[in-house]
Amino acid sequence: MKLLDKAVSVYDRVIDFMAGVAWFLVMAMMLLICYEVFARYVFGRAQAWAMEIAEYMLYFLALLGAPWLLKHRGHVRVDIVVERISPGARTLLNIITSTAGMLVCLVFAWYAGETAWDNFRRGIRMAQTIPYPKGPLLALIPLASFLLAIEFLRQTRGHIRDWKAMVRKEQKA
Numbered sequence: 755m756k757l758l759d760k761a762v763s764v765y766d767r768v769i770d771f772m773a774g775v776a777w778f779l780v781m782a783m784m785l786l787i788c789y790e791v792f793a794r795y796v797f798g799r800a801q802a803w804a805m806e807i808a809e810y811m812l813y814f815l816a817l818l819g820a821p822w823l824l825k826h827r828g829h830v831r832v833d834i835v836v837e838r839i840s841p842g843a844r845t846l847l848n849i850i851t852s853t854a855g856m857l858v859c860l861v862f863a864w865y866a867g868e869t870a871w872d873n874f875r876r877g878i879r880m881a882q883t884i885p886y887p888k889g890p891l892l893a894l895i896p897l898a899s900f901l902l903a904i905e906f907l908r909q910t911r912g913h914i915r916d917w918k919a920m921v922r923k924e925q926k927a
Contacts, residue, residue, distance in 0.1 A: 772901075773819055775814075776819035779814055789801070790805060813891070820901075848913040852910040856907050857903075859903035873887075875889070
């Protein structure tokens with residue numbers, strides 16, 4: 755169990771670090787866009803590379819922040835439906851949706867990994883102002899998807915624990 759606790763601790767630190775990088779990217783993107791607006795109005799010329807860099811930052815921001823957001827249950831939920839069902843049905847629904855989320859993320863990580871590797875191997879570059887290699891950009895998708903799958907697994911385990919506690923409570927009553 756000590757190894758599992760250590761792995762969970764490392765996982766938590768990794769997604770906290772990724773969220774910190776995402777926060778930094780938000781600040782950097784804000785400054786970059788302010789610079790682009792300033793340059794356009796003061797110097798009379800737009801900086802095409804600035805908006806392209808901001809697009810890359812937005813891409814990284816979404817992928818780096820998603821596992822942390824899921825851990826803190828910050829994703830959108832349809833509470834109007836969930837709040838109207840019994841606690842037992844809600845827990846069962848949470849088990850099903852968390853398991854489905856985990857499976858979807860694992861499949862997505864696999865195929866995204868294959869695509870990233872293929873783009874990396876073939877040396878495909880982005881067709882934009884900055885012709886950056888596409889493989890390294892795509893490599894973040896399987897990483898983020900795998901971390902999301904781990905978080906869904908953690909949530910599934912928690913919902914199963916809740917289910918078992920509910921069953922024990924009903925048996926005692």
